[in-house]
Amino acid sequence: MRISLLACRIAPAAIVVLAGCTPASPSPQPASPTPRPTRTVCGSPVEKGPLPEWAQAGFSGDSSMPHVMGDQGEIVAAIFAYPLAVVRPDGSNNKILWVPKTAFPTGDLVIEARLDGSDVSANRSVPGGPGPSIIDLPQPGCWRLTLTWPEHTDTMDLVYQ
Secondary structure, eight states, X not given: OHHHHHHHHHHHHHHHHHHTTSXXXXXXXXXXXXXXXXXXXXXXXXXOSBOOGGGOTTOOSOOBOOEEEOTTSSEEEEESSSSBOSXXXXXXXXXXXXXXXXXXXXXXXXXXXXXXXXXXXXXXXETTSSSEEEOOOSSSEEEEEEEEETTEEEXXXXXXX
């Protein structure tokens, strides 16, 4: 009985002492760029609000439209015909405006697309680099794109219905 009474008196004191050993607030961490969230399923998030400020050149008024940001934040795909589709019954095109974050030397945008979970791939090119394009892919599903243009590379997933 004496040991348990002693333990009841010491335990609260130990908690108070240990609580005093922890810092009052966490130490500041150095600022680092915010990484894009890691995707656990295929399909980059499609934003429907305004384009990033750096991608709004040439737009007048509201620049809200479906768009997908590259995983590294180097390029945005502004999707004029959303959702993207393998077959478009209305006859429209899969128009995508590729907008790079920074200027680049002259050269083509090369798109290497791979259908998630398969061996199906497709290569597309936008002459002159990021800009307006019609990007049709052969099958519905989630396509993982590697985008390469002079001095830059980024990746994103686009879903085609």
